[in-house]
Amino acid sequence: MEPPVLDVRNLSIEYRTSRGIVRAVDGVSFSVPKGAIVGLVGESGCGKTTVARSITGVLHQSARIAGGELVFKGKDLVAAPAKEWLEKRWRDISFIPQSAMNSLDPVYRIGAQLEEVLVHRGGRTRAEARSRSSELFDMVGLNPARLDEYPHQFSGGMRQRVAIALALALNPGLVIADEPVTALDVIVQRQILDVIRDLQRKLSLSMILVTHDISVVAYVSDKIVVMYAGRVVETGSTADVLERPRHPYMMGLTNAFPDLDTAAHDLVPIDGSPPDLASPPSGCRFAPRCPFLLPRCETDDPASAAMGEGRSVACHRAPEADDLRARAKESATWLPA
């Protein structure tokens, strides 16, 4: 089997805040297979963006990598000199930040912004850059005749396409997209996801797609990494995780989600909310909300354990997952005690 493009190993990241040190990412591990789209999902504040930014080397200045490795194409980026990492950006690893569509410079024509990246970071000549820009516009479904327009002349969805074109400009080995469709309407969202899927197949892109929306992941990604309160709780192929969740948090989410296709069943919320990362509970971080907790869950941290091919789960009761899943389908299970 081909080695993964990226192997995140036991990554921890801390923020310095007025309330002390917040460990926003705590021992996160997952890998990105070559040519795959990996969906990194979880609720607001669980640490998705922090992980994404760390890989691209653009962490906030109050953050620091407290441990772990980011092995990109066989080489650990964390241990590498900062300069080397910086060079990887754009060329090898490109980033589409959260709200990328608002990050275009309003005073320059869009084509000029693309050419800028191609010439200054990619070492292309002006003429090459011009033709590559047209090619990129074509690729993301924009009319190259509009390269000379300004960002305000583009709709949100079109600007998001430009952000994707920018990220692809230098044929990176890995693209990281943080909530690439979140601010968009469903129709535009679907069109952008189609562009992403299409490009992945044509260019065999390796990609991490960060989103809070499980439906987005279900639509485009091959593999899913579920985060909860700074940890990875479950990973596996998208189909397997969605159809047979093995972590109680994922089981709970399945009930909480309104679904258009299934009958209008009653939605069942997961009582409570994620823990404050400044003072996380000892033991399992989901324990305060988990209907299946055992006494040991509140004291022992469940390690992430491999469960079959490409599958890992961090729950003491993962071996009983099939039973728990059946119980999780009943709303009474989730009623607050």
Added chain:
Amino acid sequence: MATGLSATTPLVEARGLTKRFAPPARLTDMFRKERPHTHAVNKVDLTISRGESIGLLGESGCGKTTTGRLLLKLIEPSAGDILFDGTAVAGLAGPSLIDFRKRAQLVFQNPFDALNPRFTIERALAEPLVNTGVERATHRDRVEKALSQVRLPPLARFEGLFPHQLSGGQLQRIVLARALVLEPDFIVADEPVSMLDVSVRAGVLNVMREVRASLGLAALYISHDLALVRYVCSRTLVMYLGRIVEEGPTEDLLKSPLHPYTRALMKAVPVPRVDQSRDPLPIIGNVSDARGQPKGCSFRDRCPLAIARCADDEPALRSVAPGRRVACHLV
């Protein structure tokens, strides 16, 4: 205001409701003819009965929020009429306006913005009562009642707490309770759960369903989320560029969408399952220009079925089956 002309009078009725906004001024306009106004809401007719929950569905910028604000008289229409319980809203002033404000409430989209961060939860809940001059002796009871309606613990549990000390789900329920303390007949909820995480969203949606059932409250839920509308609303209106293009009982509309726009919308909704259709959407292009078309159907540029007539004639919203209305020449 006189209440309840008769039980059959709709609670809210809008006819030909229109709101135009002037385009933002630009320097280059000095050399141009006047640019067209944006028709944020264009000749909208709708009725909402007592106790009925209606969904208003559409893309951002299509005029959903403007419609809600017009119905609550937070802004004035450019044309058209709104009747609330049989009385024209346009003419309300003084005491009758205050009465209307008590009976028709807005639930904000973002619970984190809706409450003043420097006010305690207790004060935030009592504020609407103070503002509308409700007798002080009744405040405590009303607040407790509203809290129990949204399934929150009694006021004592929130003593001295400020908004930032509550979770998003709790806050959104406080925002809802704040609308309920005035015992309204009608609420407009603008994207009421879009800021909440999935794991807590379901709790708030359940409360909304219960409140409607137990209080007989009429509601307009504004959303771009079809699944939410389905969960809470018995009837749904679909809006495109300021026009209602389709209306029907929610389940019928989902099962057999008739307008080409509604059909594309249904297909575009993502579902949390792997086995789903990935066929191209039946819609053209990716730009929606909120200015719309000077004549003809506002959807025609993106419609895969458009015929010559669509460019000239504006399709009227007409009844095609019991309870179902569609604005399309081909239906």
